[in-house]
Amino acid sequence: MELGPLALMLLVLTTCGDSEIQEPPRMAEEKPVPPTAEDVFADDFWDTAELVWNDEFDGDALVGDNWIFETGSHGWGNNELQNYVVDDNVEVSNGTLKLIAKKEKSGTADYTSTRLNSKKTFRYGRMEIRAKIPEHKGNGIWPALWMLGSDIKTVGWPACGEIDIMEYVSFDPNKMHFSIHSTANNHVKGTQITSGPLTLDTIEEEFHNYGVLWTDKYLKFYIDDMDNVKLSFLRPATYNEDNWPFSKPFYFLMNIAVGGNWGGLEGVDDAIFPATMEVDYVRVYQVK
Template sequence: MMKHTLSVAFIAFSFFMASCQGSSDSDEPINRNLEETNLPPEDIEDVFASNYWDDAELVWSDEFDGTDLSQENWKLETGNHGWGNNELQNYLDEGNVEVSDGTLKIIAKKESLGGSNFTSARLNSKKEFKYGKLEIRAKIPDYKGKGIWPALWMLGNDISTAGWPACGEIDIMEYVSYSPNEVHFSLHSTANNHVKGTQITSGPVPLETIEEEFHIYGVLWTDRYIKFYIDTEDNVQLNFLRPTVPSAENWPFSKPFYFLMNIAVGGNWGGVEGVDESLFPAVMEVDYVRVYQK
């Protein structure tokens, strides 16, 4: 979650066109159109076909049944070094995660530990994936005040060698509590990232029930595009096509990625308007994480 500035703006490049901004009830997603679509050879399935994902099969999931977090599926990252964004929380390996009643709870708390005044959890999937229909059904913490930054996202599996942003980042869902009733979808690469102000982003997408109800945050990912949707595949909010001349700098999305789920406190984006300490504990619930592939 190597993140954003306060004002998330669309940057116009000479090599791509943008359509109008989408919303949760809009018919038109945001298009970052970098490639003309040509019909594939007859023996290759058309990833742009309307029925392309109809026969995708479930290949991996965590339904968060039982009372324990699966050690086979997840590992916890720890630390309070700011995570590149001047974040305030100390991520711990116990005390901030609960599995009960069919959901995973990630809990940010107001408590002083290890030099930080807040604790939280950051989960990484041990399994990595290349392409697919990816869905996370989740509910954002109830709105109580400003200062938290929950996210559901992915990083390229070569981050330890390539670093960020060269590894690539897919932000399946981001939310900052100083801006309630809105959700954000973004992509980051060496060519397009928030440090340069060139990230590929939906901007704020209205979602009036984001704090009150569970929603599906989904991604359709092929070697030709990455699409972000809410609840149903036809409710696309951001559509990014592979560049005409793809490279490691502008398309680091042809390799395996892994999932991350966390609640950050404060930070360069989440803490722009301060942190209301009365909002804690803040709980994000995750009903399931599912991966479908062709």
């Protein structure tokens, strides 16, 4: 990406936050045996994957054991304009989670939004989120579905690694992006691994499945169907924590940023608010 996805940087250059960041309490981490003995490149490798964790957003409230709010209005290292708040900008109804960005004063910010982190972490698997992007009304929002290494607080960004399952900026409608970030490959250096803009004409009108197939040897990103892979990144032949920080647990993040270095490139049109991203489900499948 030109200016990068919701990439977290330690201290000033971090979208996950600066010294104000709140580290989510973690549940017991999933630590499956790495599938090094399996042929992860076999055509039928993912056929035996089993659902190990999911949230279908049934009922009328978030499942507290699954998610934690991350809050703040300090710009998140990207000069973002929103204040992430608790409760007021989420709704669970009719089988979907609604994340809502609003034009309203909140502290020093002129906008409010929501940022949710999963409490549980995962290592390897098929990670899939079914979602619908906010209706396109104009410039200024930056929704994302992504993952970060759970050691972010100790090693910082980009050493923790980042997996961007879906990013969208409303000044460029009908398109989405997949990306990964590491110490060796990140937007600050101009070396990020990214699909670039992918055309998806119904992204604002319909639900789509955004997924990543993650093993100890590759990351493969797809839209709607596992066979529809749009970005593949193979583990380097000579790999280390700098170029492959993807052999450890990661957690999910879902949010809508307002403005920012990328989302606000062409300004913010206040007529677009409220802007709502709907999430039908988050699912994790693993090969046992």
